[in-house]
Amino acid sequence: MTRPIKDTPIKNTSAAERRAALKVVPPARPAAAPQAGCTGNAAEEVNPHPYQYLDRIARAIVAHNTGGVSPFSIMQAWSDWLLHLGRAPGRQLELSERAVRNLLEVLSYSARLPVDRNVEQPFKPKEFDHRFGHASWSQMPFSFWKQSFLATQDWWDHATGALRGVSKDDTNRVNFMIRQYLDLFSPSNFPATNPEIIEETSRRKGENIVEGARHFIEDVVQTWTQRAKEPPEGLEIGKDIACTPGKVVYRNDIFELIQYSPATPDVQAEPVLLVPAWIMKYYILDLSPHNSLVRFLVDKGFTVFAMSWCNPTADQASLSLDDYRKRGVMEAIDAITAITCGRKVHATGYCLGGTILGIAASTMARDGDDRLASVSLFAAQVDFSEAGELLLFLDESQVAFLEDLMWAQGYLDRPQMTRTFATIRAEDLIYTRAVRRYFLGKEDLPTDLTVWNNDTTRMPARMHGEYLRALFLENRLSGGRFAVEGRVVALKDITAPAFVVGTEKDHIAPWRSVYKIRLFTDCELTFVLTSSGHNGGVLSEPGHPGRYYRTGERRPGDNYVDPDTWCREREPVDGSWWNEWADWLAVRSSGLTEPPEMGGPDNRFPAVADAPGHYIFQK
Structure with missing residues (x-):
């Protein structure tokens, strides 16, 4: 097991360094061989002709000026x-x-x-x-x-x-x-044709236009400089949000592992591991105290661990998808089982974190590793044939453009990713916000969720290329063609019970796509369909008004039921699905015990920092 690294300062990439990232320097050595089952065009990547660097530079320059969009696909x-x-x-x-x-x-x-x-x-x-x-x-x-x-x-x-x-x-x-x-x-975008703008301008005697101009200048400067926005007062990270007490008990160059302090005299024997998506910071699962999933679980008597991914720089361009599995998820499980004296783990993955957890769980099942007490997946896909509007951006040409852009930069940068998600719902995420901010002169509402949403991250070039090609473009995992360490893995090998959550209005991981896990697994499976969207449906804390969910169980040997029939046959239940999940975890645990020591027996994993750690602050 890799030992925790020392508590060293975290290197950030300055705006000047990011602007210089497009200055392409061909690698001094050929690119590493692709992970089996993870990338395509292996011969070209392993032994490229020197002229191919010229092609990649040309594509990278075009991609830099089109925001990563391939004009050939258009x-x-x-x-x-x-x-x-x-x-x-x-x-x-x-x-x-x-x-x-x-x-x-x-x-x-x-x-x-x-x-x-x-x-x-x-x-x-x-x-x-x-x-x-x-x-x-x-x-x-x-x-x-x-x-x-x-x-x-x-x-x-x-x-x-x-x-x-x-x-x-x-x-x-x-x-x-x-x-x-x-x-x-749209007529809603122009002051002369939008009645709300006309009314507000008349009421405030044009003051809203002046305020809007100030907001516009601020946003232009922020876009040019890529300076991270400071959280508003009362929403400070580590103090007001991401503030559940705990310690970082393990760290390597990819992630920090946080062990949260117990809140009850006794805890369930089996700990919970939260694997977030690396596309955003982990604290979507630990926002304000009233809507923190971490705090909810701790208060329910669970020992909770959470992974906080690093924000990679160009120096980490060669990190692979399998690095995120092996040196990410698997090292976290190794540390947790050591800290809890060999207890099995309730592993939980959100969004892309659920996808990498599915790969890790399949690999563990193939290799006879039975350390998972259960697998929970929130808004996470394992089949990408119906992956929603994100598929509009992906074909062979588009992936090649993104790969070469990332090859030049070393990563997929934050604005390039943010634009992709924003354009899917441009009418709301771009134009409605612009009208409110620039013509009505209104500030963005400061909320914990908007702070998190603005705290974007980068993606390592190699890992993101492998993810796009192997999963989105070629759909290898559910097709039985995804190999780990040279051998194919299969989701149907997983025997641990599964709890899968889809959200009704999800445009990133459509719930019918999430539901398809029923086609590729044979284990006991509970599926929950909850109201709201990709983030709001998961952040569905008890007491949240207007929330409801549907639930149903598939036992081994049951026939397949299509998603629409399943939905029609389940009556909605008012309230939060969090309580349903906590009860489900408790039933599949072995009972209450004393909380494990922080860092394990004999302080085997000494704390290197207080929660929420250092990686959460990387810009």
Whole structure:
């Protein structure tokens, strides 16, 4: 087992260093051989021709200027759609008819509205679109502009729907690109056509525009400098959030392991390990005291350990996906079993942390390692064939562009990742925020979740390339083609009971995709479908208003039930699924015992820092 490293200062990358990261220097030696089952194009990577560096530099320069987006993927999608549409006279007539019908419906509604305030709107915003919530959007002329925009959106949604002969991926990409363009020109984005801006400007005599200009300048400077935002007062990390008492009892160059102090005289014998996603900081699971999952578990009588991943720099570009499994998850399990004198572990993974935990659990099962008491996965996918709108960004060309961009930088930088997630819900995460901040002059609401959301991280070049190619692009894990240390692993080998959580409005890990784990495992499995989205559904603490969940158990040997049938047959239960999970863990534990010593018997793992550790503060 690797020993904890000394408590040394953490090296941060300055803004100047990040700006210089694109200065590409070809490696002095060939890239390391890929992990079996993790990467493609092995011959090219292991023994590259010198001219291939020129190709990679050229792609990296283009990717740097396009935000990592491949222009070839865009051109391919448009050509596929346009060429097929040009050879479909029936579809053209259908679209012409729909355009005329949409126009007539808008004109009819606008003519009737002045005499009938209760006339039904022909077009309504999508469920997640909150741009038109102000009451004045139902009055002329704003209602006309709103309906015209929504009618155009409806036409394009139909035009970029299924078209015989066109790749589904290409139609989805064209739809996505059109949606970005339409969102840019929404009437809600302009002061002259947004009634809320007009009303606020009149009420405050233009003061909101002055405040908005100040916010705009602040954001431009912050974007240029990439200076991390300071948490607002009352939301200080380590004091107000991520403040559950504990000690860092283990550290290597990839993660810190935090052991939390017990809050009850006796604890469940089996500890809980929390494996967060490395794409963001771990403290999404330890926010404010009232909504901290860590504190909830500690108060329920569990010994809790959490992994805090490092924020990698260019010096760690060669970290692999298997490093995150072997020197991450497995070293954490090694340390925990030593600290708890050989107790089995309730391993829990969130988002990408759940994916790497699934790989680790499969490998342990293959190798006869039975140290897992249970496996819990929150909004985590093991099959990526229906991975939602993130798949729109991935094909062979797109992955090659990202790989070469990361090759030049050494990592995937924070803004490049943030933009990807923001564009998926641009109408809310980009334009609604911009209107509120720049035209209404309102500050962003300071919350623990926004502090965490702004505290983004980087991703090592090699690891992220392997993850995109092996899991997203080629879907090897559920396809029985993912190898660890030269041998294929299978999810069906896992025998530990599983608790899997999906969230209804998740656009990062759609719940039907999460549910597919039922197809690839044979163990006892409890599936929970909870309200809200990717983060809000997991942060569903007891007492949170309006929350509910559905739950059901699959025993070994039960027939498969499709997700929609499963959902229809389960009645929603009001409240938080956290209590359900805590009870589930307690039933699968061996009883109460005295809390383990901090760092284990004889202080085998001496504390190197107080919680939340040092890695959480890396910028």
